[in-house]
Amino acid sequence: MTTSSSYHHGDLPAALRSASAELIAERGPTGFSLREVARRAGVSHAAPAHHFGTTTGLLTSVAAEGYQLLSNAFDEAVADIDDPITRLKAMGKAYVSVALSNPGHFGVMCNKELLDTDNPDFTEASGSSYTRLLEAIEVISAAHNPDLDIEAAAAMTWSSVHGLALLITSMPMVTQDGTEPTEAAAELIDRFADLMLYGYAAR
Amino acid sequence: MTTSSSYHHGDLPAALRSASAELIAERGPTGFSLREVARRAGVSHAAPAHHFGTTTGLLTSVAAEGYQLLSNAFDEAVADIDDPITRLKAMGKAYVSVALSNPGHFGVMCNKELLDTDNPDFTEASGSSYTRLLEAIEVISAAHNPDLDIEAAAAMTWSSVHGLALLITSMPMVTQDGTEPTEAAAELIDRFADLMLYGYAAR
DNA sequence: GATAGAAACTTTACAGTGTCAATTTGGGAG
DNA sequence: CTCCCAAATTGACACTGTAAAGTTTCTATC
Known part of the structure; x- marks a missing residue:
């Protein structure tokens, strides 16, 4: 349950979910942007795709959480x-x-x-x-x-x-x-x- | 109440509202795009701005309707x-x-x-x-x-x-x-x- | 322990978007 | 007829999501 550090980044999926939630809280679902989330998590703009596929995938994961x-x-x-x-x-x-x-x-x-x-x-x-x-x-x-x-x-x-x-x-x-x-x-x-x-x- | 034809295009605001409603019905609010609406109404991509300002303005007008x-x-x-x-x-x-x-x-x-x-x-x-x-x-x-x-x-x-x-x-x-x-x-x-x-x- | 292979991440590229500023077009009032 | 203003276009900019190819880093097997 603790953050497994089997990735380069520690636990990027969790970091992305968290950054997404913060961004949506600030700007609403409309103001959401995949690239801005990546920026906040300190990774390149294409990194999220590797874990969640598309934007929908990431948002679905946030919703599930x-x-x-x-x-x-x-x-x-x-x-x-x-x-x-x-x-x-x-x-x-x-x-x-x-x-x-x-x-x-x-x-x-x-x-x-x-x-x-x-x-x-x-x-x-x-x-x-x-x-x-x-x-x-x-x-x-x-x-x-x-x-x-x-x-x-x-x-x-x-x-x-x-x-x-x-x-x-x-x-x-x-x-x-x-x-x-x-x-x-x-x-x-x-x-x-x-x-x-x-x-x-x-x- | 009938379409006043005081514009070049007849009644562009109404045409844009109508095209917007169709587009949203097809693709959902997420799939909405100002440029696609303009395309369907047969006008240039910047025409809507002249009547509604931003995307929000157009959607607000649709909602009011x-x-x-x-x-x-x-x-x-x-x-x-x-x-x-x-x-x-x-x-x-x-x-x-x-x-x-x-x-x-x-x-x-x-x-x-x-x-x-x-x-x-x-x-x-x-x-x-x-x-x-x-x-x-x-x-x-x-x-x-x-x-x-x-x-x-x-x-x-x-x-x-x-x-x-x-x-x-x-x-x-x-x-x-x-x-x-x-x-x-x-x-x-x-x-x-x-x-x-x-x-x-x-x- | 070296090495292959897979996974995580980056770089580059492309088509599409919203909005702004500068033009062009067209119809009606003087 | 001319002028003027609203209507609409063109062109530009920064930004977006996604896909493909390339690079780094971990892991597992010999």
Whole structure:
């Protein structure tokens, strides 16, 4: 797990992923440039191709890393929680938190346009995140609503939380130190969750 | 409203918007190129700059046009409907329908990265779409749930419907003729709406 | 330990891009 | 008819992604 130094450069793939995330965080996915990333990593402009093929390959690798971070964050978030609904809310907060602390990864994770969605590393990492959500909803279904359409509920939840994360990241003054959402944002997440869980047409 | 022919080319701005939408529909926002658009419109590569400044300017104009289409679609969708909840569902279907029939516009509308979100035409068009959603939810709130947090509900609804549209557009065989969602998709929209309206934790 | 071979990286080259500045073209007002 | 201004073109620049060929460095085998 420590950086294997079997390459000339130490661990160039990791260095390139990291430089990419920084660059995207600074300039957005649009401002990304393969040559600028190579410059920041201190290698020639063609070096990335050797490890990732094309730009898409590199960005896909960044996205996969992001989904791994998300998966881990989900696991940590629910580790000490029993109540199914509290668990789901914690996952929502974890999602927003990951988006805030890893803006470079987040900026690329949901831009399927930029990614090779057939890449095995990517499908495995994103699938593993999604599976955790599915499981959380299955537990809620078992406890509260056996007739629930789990697939639809998961898709809707994912969309909502993603939209919420976009909303929060675009709100100024919503982060305290650039990593954790403020209490105001956390409260917003709770309100979203209640809306989603109990609906807004019901009395 | 008819094409004013006060330019050499007839109405180049409109022609460029149209060519842009086609190109984006073919190759996605990433495959977009100002020079290719100019080629398709039969003008030199620098002609677009004269009307839109930069690439961002052109894409912003396309996005604004898309939001106008959406606003109009909302209005038509609810024209003959009284029941507030049925109205909201109709708006959801209209959203998906617009996304399916205008993939070029849709591909750019929600990529804030590519747009000048301060452009007055854009803010007016997108604001007008969002206002229609807000109003629809206010009516539901008045009829069913006076305590509803309308802003949060609107944000969540927009996110969910957008996610649903992304889901449907990425599903093969879900469109019959490229413009209207199939019955299967329409049913999916209803299921989403019910989940959103009545929640999934409630019995 | 020398040496072949493979992997990591560089160099060079090419077609394409966005934007800018300097021109040319064309239609309408005086 | 002439002048003028908007519309559009031409040419240039720095930059991009990718491909091919060449160079360096590690590794494994004799």
